[in-house]
Amino acid sequence: MPSTGFWRGVLMPVFKLFSPGLLPRSLNSFFRSSRSAAPLCCIHLVLRKQEVHQTGSDGRGRGERSCLCEWSWELATEKDILAQVTMASVCKCAILHTGQNMPLLGLGTWKSAPGQVKDAVLYALSVGYRHIDCAAIYSNEAEIGEAFSESISPEKGIKREEVFVTSKLWNTKHHPEDVEPSLRKTLKDLQLDYLDLYLMHWPHAFQRGDVFFPKSPEGVLLYDFVDYKDTWRAMEQLVEKGLVKAIGLSNFNSRQIDDIISIATVKPAVLQVESHPYLVQSELLAHCQKRGLVMTAYSPLGSSDRAWKHPEEPTLLQDPDVQALATQYDKSPAQILLRWQVQRGVVTVPKSITPARILENLQVFDFSLTEEQMKQMCSLNKKWRYIVPMITVQGKSVPRDAGHPYYPFNDPY
Template identity: 50%
Template sequence: CLLQRTVRSKRFPYLSHTMASKVPRVTLNNGQTIPILGLGTWGSPPGEVAQAVKDAIDIGYRHIDCAHVYQNEHEVGEGVKAKIEEGVVKREELFLTSKLWNTFHRPDLVEGACRETLKNLGVEYLDLYLIHWPMAYREDGPLFPQDENGKTAYSDVDYVDTYKALEKLVGLGLVKSIGISNFNSKQVERVLAAATIKPVTNQVECHPYLNQSKLSPFCVERGLVITAYSPLGSPNRPWAKPDDPQLMEDPKIVSLAQKYGKSSAQILIRYQIQRGHVVIPKSVTKSRIASNFDVFDFELSKDDVAQIDSFDCNGRLVPITSAAGHPYHPFENDEF
């Protein structure tokens, strides 16, 4: 498997922008389309993001997932600008997603936060803008505000009011589509009941240990696409414990990788694609960015998809325990 990965990594110089046509696009409920595979940027080391974006665009990626809280949107913008200036890609061929952070939920702050992201990315519009989390944090301060006891300082803004402010951005031409992230089913229902412009996606943690078997069909039935973040099990998450299971090293995943002549990461990405989920694996390593893109020349059997489905153990890797007790925390109870 390692030998094959090395051989495959040598192929990436031959992946040109024409390879972008390999990536299927999913039609959203407003008629816009989104590439089913994108480059994630959460946790990417500072100073390496711009080159990763440039490599990804050269390889054929046209979908880049960003967020204000990642604090690297200016680097994403550098990579995008370089490839547009080189003539490798046009702005209209890219699909750029960003997310409104928790400290900007107050409706009067939403437009300014969006414009700040546009400035950092160096573009005039976003293809998709999401509410990153349903919980609002105290405004006008650090991204992770704390009270006098060292706990996360909350704001009482209702995410429905925040969503209504996002709708106005569409009318202003600042964003083409809007959506939500990390919302549970009850929260999705509340947004839909109040929405004038329907959210197009719910971006959530999704991998075999947490496969969203209830939330995925719930959203799809209501016209929302699932976008899967941490599809590889977020092995580099800062709060990981030494004895936490490593998804890509799971013997069952490794066995499937050997069966198909692919890497564990490719199996995990393909699994999401065959479920109809948009998937956004993160890497800053050119060979891995290329390898993650090389998932359109094979198909998992129905039995193998069912086997991967069976790995689910409600193994949430991004529980955001720092916001425990917030009235809008999406994961504290048994809701899906």
């Protein structure tokens, strides 16, 4: 029997996503009433609303487009409702220069351990996520592939072309001859025929091989110095072969982006970087927009579950301004942070393995921050990076890769 908490905690937020005008007053009252704990509910929304954030080659927004189809009512159990309410239908999309629609909100899978990530992806797809962000270095693509195999097919209600899947080329595979085999390994693990987007994870390379972090006998990380432009040329071949629909960059600075564009026959479509109100990345975002790239934000909530978290670092989710806005809008701090990103046209991929949080993270399209509140969020900028690999040298903590000539964070942006 569905509980009152189910109606109030799950269904009401879901239906609010569609917009207040689509929810009859009688149904609003029904959900708020204790009578909503009825054993059956006559709810089956057949609703397709797609709002697309369009960006031209000049980086200027072209507005949004949407369409709405029919909705109907049938007897449904609680399980049926969770399976049938498609929240993906209200998730806005960025349009890549390739013409692809990239959902502005996706599920991140970094730090999602094997044994947990499959259930997280299965649940995310069931409640409407249509964007999954992966990487070889996360060491969980095979389990994500199991979730895809169990969820994605016309018979199971989700078509392959409806799900935007991203993965990334790791640093040990920058040699041009290693690029395609690395992608094919990812495709095999994910049980897919193609990727929607393939990113070069970092501009700098590690020593070639199958060990993710190759080290000397003394424990020193071993680097390579493959030119990332040569790696890019090999990635372009993946597009020509139909193995990926778009290629892009991750953790590149503005100068390195321009290096790639200067030699590219296939233009980068996306730049994925760390971004949140403590690291706004406004200059880098403007740079991307001028060059027709969409920006994706990883660690949008501050990555507080990192193993190397320092007790004295600022905690984004506890910021007083963020918490005040959360109270004002009756949202969580995480939802405020995610809303800020998607409202400025930045794709964001928060990670979670907890069903309630996975669902909550998607519920950011039923409200808007004011222009002043958007500026307020930007004013929190501290240029604080949470994701910088560090090592201890002579008793001091220093960036691990800062000595590499392609290290991206030595430049202003």
